[in-house]
Amino acid sequence: MDRRQLEREFKRFKKQFPSGSITSQQFARMAGSFLPEMQRTPEFVDRLFNAFDTDHSGEIDFSEFMLAMAMCSSEEPEDKLRFCFRSLDIDNNGYLDRQELLYAVELIFKHNPGIGEKLNVDVNTPVKVVKKIFELVDVDGDQCLSCDELIDFMHKDIETFKYLGLNLIFLT
Numbered sequence: 001m002d003r004r005q006l007e008r009e010f011k012r013f014k015k016q017f018p019s020g021s022i023t024s025q026q027f028a029r030m031a032g033s034f035l036p037e038m039q040r041t042p043e044f045v046d047r048l049f050n051a052f053d054t055d056h057s058g059e060i061d062f063s064e065f066m067l068a069m070a071m072c073s074s075e076e077p078e079d080k081l082r083f084c085f086r087s088l089d090i091d092n093n094g095y096l097d098r099q100e101l102l103y104a105v106e107l108i109f110k111h112n113p114g115i116g117e118k119l120n121v122d123v124n125t126p127v128k129v130v131k132k133i134f135e136l137v138d139v140d141g142d143q144c145l146s147c148d149e150l151i152d153f154m155h156k157d158i159e160t161f162k163y164l165g166l167n168l169i170f171l172t
Contacts, residue, residue, distance in 0.1 A: 001145035006066075013062050023058035024049050038111050051087035081170040085147045088169075091159055098130055104169045105129045105149075123164065133164050 001009075009086075014020060022030070024046070031045045052060045052068040060068075071083040088100045103124040109115055116124040122128045137145055137153045150170065154161045161167060 009066065010062055013065065021057075021061045022052075022065065023059055027060065029051070039107075047087045047090065047103075050090065050092070051083055054086070056092055067141075076171075077154065081151055081154065082147055084170040085150065089136065093144075095146055097144050100124055101133060101145065101169075102130050105133075105165065108165050108168050129164060133166065136160065136164070 008095065017026065026143070028045050028050045031048065032040055035045070035048075049060070050056075051147055052064055052066050068083065071079045074080060085096065088096055090100055109126050123132050134143070134145070136157075137149050139149055139152075151164070154166070154170075
């Protein structure tokens with residue numbers, strides 16, 4: 001994006017959000033226009049807002065908005081993974097614990113009825129999927145996943161990454 005395009009985007013942003021930032025309430029209203037119906041839950045919208053609000057100020061400014069849009073539309077899987085990681089990291093500690101990851105896996109199962117019957121017995125429930133992910137990805141055994149651990153695992157074994165549904169969580 002060149003300087004002129006960026007200036008145009010900023011003017012559009014300021015016109016829509018005269019205060020210069022997007023509140024969580026404004027974001028929730030906007031989300032209804034771009035999220036699929038199954039993702040329009042208050043919890044999911046809050047998680048997405050969290051990913052956009054990188055400084056955790058409670059508002060999304062122009063630079064945060066543009067960064068999030070760039071990461072979402074990036075062709076680089078690492079960018080998408082980092083963005084989705086932030087949306088799941090509710091406590092903003094830079095790691096995903098089992099509960100944070102379980103939320104995403106449960107969404108996959110919820111929105112794909114019958115998926116459990118099609119999977120191997122070691123990954124046929126959300127809890128089993130999370131257990132297997134931690135077994136394979138948590139290389140330092142600290143019971144939390146860093147973004148780097150996930151990226152390294154994706155590069156090391158993309159087939160298992162996909163098999164565990166991590167592509168559905170982080171690369172869609």
